[in-house]
Amino acid sequence: MKVSIIGTTGYGGAELLRILYRHPEFEIQSIHSTKEDLPIWKEYPHLYDVMDEKLQSINSEKIAEQSDIVFLATPSGISGKLAADFANKDIKVIDLSGDLRLPPETYLQWYKHEPVNEGLTDKAVYGLSEWYKEEIKSSSLIANPGCYPTSALLSLAPVVKENLIDPSSIIIDAKSGVSGAGRSLSRNTSFSEANENFRAYKVNEHQHTPEIEKQLLLWNKEIKPITFTTHLLPITRGIMTTSYSHLLTAYTTHQLLELYKEIYKGHPFVRIRPENSFPSVKEVAGSNYCDIGLHADPRTGRLTIISVIDNLMKGAAGQAVQNANIMCGFDDEAGLDFVPMYP
Amino acid sequence: MKVSIIGTTGYGGAELLRILYRHPEFEIQSIHSTKEDLPIWKEYPHLYDVMDEKLQSINSEKIAEQSDIVFLATPSGISGKLAADFANKDIKVIDLSGDLRLPPETYLQWYKHEPVNEGLTDKAVYGLSEWYKEEIKSSSLIANPGCYPTSALLSLAPVVKENLIDPSSIIIDAKSGVSGAGRSLSRNTSFSEANENFRAYKVNEHQHTPEIEKQLLLWNKEIKPITFTTHLLPITRGIMTTSYSHLLTAYTTHQLLELYKEIYKGHPFVRIRPENSFPSVKEVAGSNYCDIGLHADPRTGRLTIISVIDNLMKGAAGQAVQNANIMCGFDDEAGLDFVPMYP
Amino acid sequence: MKVSIIGTTGYGGAELLRILYRHPEFEIQSIHSTKEDLPIWKEYPHLYDVMDEKLQSINSEKIAEQSDIVFLATPSGISGKLAADFANKDIKVIDLSGDLRLPPETYLQWYKHEPVNEGLTDKAVYGLSEWYKEEIKSSSLIANPGCYPTSALLSLAPVVKENLIDPSSIIIDAKSGVSGAGRSLSRNTSFSEANENFRAYKVNEHQHTPEIEKQLLLWNKEIKPITFTTHLLPITRGIMTTSYSHLLTAYTTHQLLELYKEIYKGHPFVRIRPENSFPSVKEVAGSNYCDIGLHADPRTGRLTIISVIDNLMKGAAGQAVQNANIMCGFDDEAGLDFVPMYP
Amino acid sequence: MKVSIIGTTGYGGAELLRILYRHPEFEIQSIHSTKEDLPIWKEYPHLYDVMDEKLQSINSEKIAEQSDIVFLATPSGISGKLAADFANKDIKVIDLSGDLRLPPETYLQWYKHEPVNEGLTDKAVYGLSEWYKEEIKSSSLIANPGCYPTSALLSLAPVVKENLIDPSSIIIDAKSGVSGAGRSLSRNTSFSEANENFRAYKVNEHQHTPEIEKQLLLWNKEIKPITFTTHLLPITRGIMTTSYSHLLTAYTTHQLLELYKEIYKGHPFVRIRPENSFPSVKEVAGSNYCDIGLHADPRTGRLTIISVIDNLMKGAAGQAVQNANIMCGFDDEAGLDFVPMYP
Structure with a gap:
């Protein structure tokens, strides 16, 4: 399968290159960016002698002709427009931005810029791979x-699906490495100000809030607005979410872990980590794993x-x-067999 | 005033030296440790040519004779014994460990080792300076x-004191730099495993839980057990606590900030930070400040x-x-006028 | 003495504020920047509630009238022009930039922009405090x-002064923390690209090369061009220079250390560190110390x-x-009694 | 081919697991350590659900019977003894320690413990893959x-081989990430003391000095003792060596780069990086690349x-x-096609 990447010079694009370079089923057909004609290694010297490809301009007509799949690693606001361009073409589209994840009015409220056409968001399948595998398989447009x-x-x-927690009790305290902020420059992501530092940002205003709420509601229509706080960790890669909720019945940690293991079999x-083991972000670095540990506290009735x-x-x-693997009928793990890089 | 430090080779001891070296009212009389006779700069080369003092053995009799104040920067389990030694001597004692902060049975349950005599903990004043100033002033034994x-x-x-939040709703998501774990060596605090990492630890088991609950209950007897999660940040210094609770009435962020400013005047x-400004840990590095920002979310009714x-x-x-300043009648800020070191 | 700072929003300016805020002899008269009217804490929240001063426009006439000393913490290219403005005014000027350190033609060659008038550089005293104390005392213009x-x-x-090394053998391998690059944004100083990284930059092209050579030649006219390599450390503060040279006679480490101690008495x-002890950058963090360790290797005849x-x-x-202390007749250490912040 | 690893719980062992897990030609037969019976994921939680293997005791007889290749990722002092055990068995041995790299008397002098039998070091081929490929191919004992x-x-x-530099002029200023110090605990590699720090260590005493000199002498018998300084970088992975030497003739940077490209074709x-491009350590992170940039300075006649x-x-x-690939006749790159992880 031939794949193209648009928005190759951001960190999402660079990571796609790292994966796709040795993917057994996909071949990189072309890479695109506004930095036309620049060899990719000039932008990313770690790719020197690995990839000779030059960045090409963004011509959706040509891309659709030459590729089977296109990844949009472009920023919010741009991705949506590109997705619309590709909408009626014979190509599978996977958009890594937030442009296709929310209904237009919610998007406008949280992202503060023009949403895409509603038809497009309706068509897009939410690519949470473990939960929407069937839908992804038969779709040609993914909101990653x-x-x-x-x-x-x-x-x-x-x-949430099993209705084990108070639907009005969800609090998510989230922490992200700096690469999550992308490659554009800002004071808060400059080394001297992010290093040896830790800050909360967009308190109660983060645009991922409605995305989380939308999915939780699809799983359980009783879910109430969540509290979601994001913090900037002085590391490059890694996210931890520490979630709190009130258990409706006194399940033990053991029982809950069994449930999780069953569901994610x-x-x-x-x-799913064993009892009394909690994952750290470095334990998944460079890999596609999501590691989960949990504890039900009998003292408070809360689940962490x-x-x-x-x-x-x-x-x-x-x-x-x-x-993309799922869409093409490949094994989920194809080209994603990275063991975490530790230490 | 002559001050002595016991447990000088830990990070708490080293920081006491940094402060006391240039304190206008206190003079370092002697420094103590089990590493008898070692010049302190051999343990801490940053003090070379600054302090020539040698570490002395721990002789409470002699220390009490020669000093007006003693700081116990010794680990939990040792501090309590030393505090008992000094109990009937004419010297002010400030214990930085957890040994005097809890009733014996609670201490045993969370610290898992032998508590000190109840009389001693009863005598100790909890040194939360802003809230127990009068008690500290007239005490000679402080549980820091x-x-x-x-x-x-x-x-x-x-x-909590003004009864503005649901007393059963408190969740504290806490993050600390590695120096909080002290100077003894462990795998989780080794550079290669703490760097570029972030981990939760002692989930629902941290020994500071009952210390927080005890004080909250003194302020508001309706307070229920809290959820308290601690995480290890890949920085040396700094703590952030992100606290969540449910507001009983719909106070605005502005109203709450006014209340906070009034109370801490x-x-x-x-x-107290202005509206929409949240402190980061580097903004207090090296200083004695506690910076607070908050936000009341009308969507959820919660306070962050x-x-x-x-x-x-x-x-x-x-x-x-x-x-120590308060105990001696000095200005709170004496010797503590450090501007945060930024960046 | 009343002092003013121009270029207050850079890291040099912020550090001047940290020092001067608690200096016993200097009082901050005014702070200046192109960000006129902005309260300094909005630029640097760590100064919230510490300093209420607003940034003022740069009016050299008024500054000279109201202040005894002005610090130019402005970038190269701007500092020189400001120094010229102040040249005939009754005010002591200390320029932290490179504008006054080199003869015009050398400046042009290495800095690649317009030098200041030669008269001005001739007038400026090179502020290497330990070596030009008398000249600094009687000067009103310092090239810091x-x-x-x-x-x-x-x-x-x-x-170099004692003629103990081969004058053509000097190699300096230098490493700096990221704050040395200033507060303006760049990809190489962004967190995601500087963190967990280490890079050489401006190899054989760094503008500090001629500054070092000029002074070495003043001490020893046989000195030949040096090799000087600069690297970016993933830390905020700190510089280490590792210098190599060939000893002309077989001095021992011990003899050399005695010489150094004598000279810097x-x-x-x-x-000067004792034999077999080498300083690390954290051991001087936040302080005004320069720590030096050395080793003469009999195997190679080289001095490190x-x-x-x-x-x-x-x-x-x-x-x-x-x-500024020296210029005003104060003790070198006035306001600079910072113990290194460790850890 | 069946491979076994001894000393699996160190960082070298863990990295072997990361590579071998997805190597197309090698299969992990067994992993060994003194921590007998422990599942590897309990030691390294990042391997949870990836590898179920338990650590086995070190039985050289059995290992040799069951495996084609054994990697010794054990510390210096232990590796040598194990290599001797395997010496007469039908198994290929690759020792990652320093035990087989030096003649006995040199080993004793620099490593300060008992060397292995001289016959064994004579038999071992130095595994600098690019330079000893033929020897490696026909050897069954590699000193990595x-x-x-x-x-x-x-x-x-x-x-050095082309005799382009003064053989008495080599200075190597080296910097390493902390994982190079291994997994055993020490104060200098604890997070609080290595973070935001940079230190030189083992100045003129590092045990890699004679290893470098031995090989340089094999290439050019005029080489004189080198100066070699090692520093500890506050990063987990990565080494940079900045080397200085005096060019015998005035080669340009361009000419030298052409030579390097030719030799490493x-x-x-x-x-080999293009002119004016110098590699940073993050640009090879997680990969098997060695990136080289250089500059000949006409001002000094030196090569950096x-x-x-x-x-x-x-x-x-x-x-x-x-x-191991070379020994088995596989492509050098088999199982080593890791693109550097950036950022």
Whole structure:
């Protein structure tokens, strides 16, 4: 299968290259960016002598002709327009941005810029691979989930779907590495100000809030607005979501872990940790795993769930390739057999 | 005033030296450790040519004779025994460990080792400087608060005391730099495994839980068990506590900030941030400040409070010196006028 | 004495504020920047509740009237013009940039922009405090040394002046924290690309090369062009220079250390480490110290000198204040009694 | 081919697992350690659900019977003894330690413990893959090179062999990430003391000095003792060696780069950077590449060479697998097609 990448110079694009370069089924057909004609290694010297490809301009007509799949690793606001361009062409589209994940009015409210046409968002399948595998298989347009939502949703799905927690009690305290902010420059992501630092940002305003709520509601219509706080970790890669909720019945940690293991059986990228073991972000670095640990506290009746992913892998490019695998009928793990890089 | 330090080779001890070296009212009389006769700069080369003092053995008789104040920067389990030794001597004692903060049975349950005599804990005043100033002033034995409790309690006190939040709704998601784990070696605090990593630890089992609950209950007897999660940040210094609770009435962010400013007026080390500004840990590094920002979310009815301290300063040595200042009738800020080191 | 700062929003300016805020002899009269009217804490939230000052426009007439000393913490290219403005006014000027350190033609060659008038550079005294104390005392215009040159020159001065090394053999391998690159944004200083990374930059092209050579030649006219390599460390503060040279006679490490101690006797900010002890950058963090360790290797006949400073302190703002102290007849250490912040 | 690993719980062992898990030609037969019976994921949770293998005791008889290749990832002092055990057995042995790299008397002098039998070191082939491919192919005992020597030797080989530099002028300023120090705990490698720090260590005493000198002398018998300084970088992975030497004739940077490209043609893991481009350590992270950039300075007549590797890959496990590939007649790149993980 021939794949193309648009928006190759961002971190999502670079990670797609890292994966696709050695993917057994996909071949990189072309890479695109506004930095036309630049060899990719000039933008990313780690690719020197690995890839000679030059960045090409973004010509959707030509891309659709030459490729079977296109990954949109472009920013919100641009991805949506490109997805519309590709809408009636014979090509599978996977959009890594937030443009296709929300209904237009919600998008406008949280993203503060023009939404895409409603028809397009209706057509797009939400690419949370473990939960929408059948829909992904038969779709040609994927809204690849956000990094925070992937970690939060995979870790909350079982208790939300099984109605085990108070639907008005969900609080998600999330922490992300700096690469999640992308490659554009800003003071808060400059080394001197992010290093040896830790900050909360977009408190109660993060655009991933409605994305998480939308999916939780699809699983359990009683879910009430969640509290979602995002923090910037002084690391490059990795997300942890620490979720709190009130258990409706006094399930033990053991019982809940059994449930999680049962639900995620056959899903190789979700690893449910044994009792008293909680994952750290480095334990999934460079891999497509989502690791989940949890503890039910009899003292408070609350459930604490710890979930980690590599934000550029399962939180972006890794899940995008997983979805491409599913769309093409390949094994979920094709080209994604990265063992976490530790230490 | 002549001061001595016991347990000088830990990070709390080293930070006491940094502060006391240039304190206008205190003079370092002697420093003590089990590493008898070692010049302190051999243990801490950053003190070379600054301090020539040698570490001395721990002789409480002699220390009490020669000093006006003694800081116990020794580990839990040892501090309590030393505090008992000094109990009937004419010397002010400030213990930085957890040994004097809890009733014996609670201590045993959470610390898993032998508590001190109940009489001693009864006598000790909890040194949360901003809230127990009068008691500290007239005491000769201070249980200096833990790092996490200092950040959590200063940020929760106003809404807990004023009964503005649901007393059963408190969740504290806490993050600490590695120096909080002390100077003894462990795999989780080794560079290769803590760097580029983030982990939760002691989930629902951290020994600061009962310390926080005890104080909250003193302020509001309706308080129910809290959920308290601790995480290890890949930074050396700094704590952030992100606290969640349910507002009983629909106070606005603005109203709450006004309340906080009113309550902390005259307390120079608590800085209440303006609306839409949230503190980051680097913004207090090396200083004795506790910075607090908050947001009341009308969507959820929840209050999010962000509070940061330098765990070795306001979370340990800084607050200890602040308490010593109070005990001796000096200005809170004496010797503590450190501007945060940024960047 | 009343002092003003121009270029307050850069890291050098912020560090001047940290020092001057608690300096016993200097009072901050006014702070200046192109960001007129902005309260400084909006630019630097760590100063919230500490300093209420607003940034003022740069009016040299008014500054000279109201202040005794002005610090130019402005970038190269701007500082020189400001220094010219102040040249005939009754005010002491300390320029932290490179604009006054080199003869015009050399400046043009290495800095690639317009030099200041030669008269001005001739008038400026090179503010390497330990070596030009008398000249600084009687000057009103100081070219404050660069960060790398400070570390390199203090550590090479004794052997160069005493003619102990082959004058054509000097190689300086230098490493700096990211704050040395200033506060303007760039890809190489963004967190995601500087973190967990280490890179050489400006190989054989760094503008501090001629500054170092100029001073070495003043001490020993046989000195030949040096090799000087700069690298970017993934830390915020700190410089290490590792210098290599060939010993002309077989001095031992011990003999050389004795010489260094003798030469730097009475200079409190230069700490000569004992044999077999080499300084690390964290051991001077936040302080004005320059720590030096060395080793003469009988196997090779070469001398290795390790020297560390905090680039924002002894490498910029700290030395600038030290020079201001000297100019005003105060003790070198006035307001600079910072114990290194460790860990 | 069936491979076994002894010393699996160190970082070299863990990295071997990461590589071998997905190697197309090798199958992990058994893993060994003194921590008998422990499932490997309990030691390394990042391997949870990836590898179920238990650590086995070290029985050389049984290992030799069941495996075709054994990797010794054990510490110096232990590896040598194990290599002797395997000496007469029908198994290929690759030792990652320093035990087989030096003649006994040199080993004793620099490593300060008992050397192995001279016959064994004589039999061992030095596994610098690019330079000893033929010898490796026909050998059954490999002394896998040290991390620093790999970076230094690959970058110096062309000019040393071609006699382009003054043989008495070599200075290597080396910097390594903390994982190079292994997994045992020490104060200098604890997070709080290594983070935001940079230190020189073992100045003129590092045990890799004679290893580098031995190989340089094999290439050019005029080589004199080198100066070699090692520093600890606050990163987990990565080595940079910055090498200085005096050019005998005035070769240009361009000419030297052409020579390097010519010499390393056909060696996929050595990437010679174009003029004015210097590699950073992150640009090879997680991969088996050694990237080299250089600059000949007409001002000084000196050559500066910058070389980077991932110390756990090309500096240890990666090169070990490359050697195993060579020994078995596989492509050098088999199982080593990792694109660097950036950012």
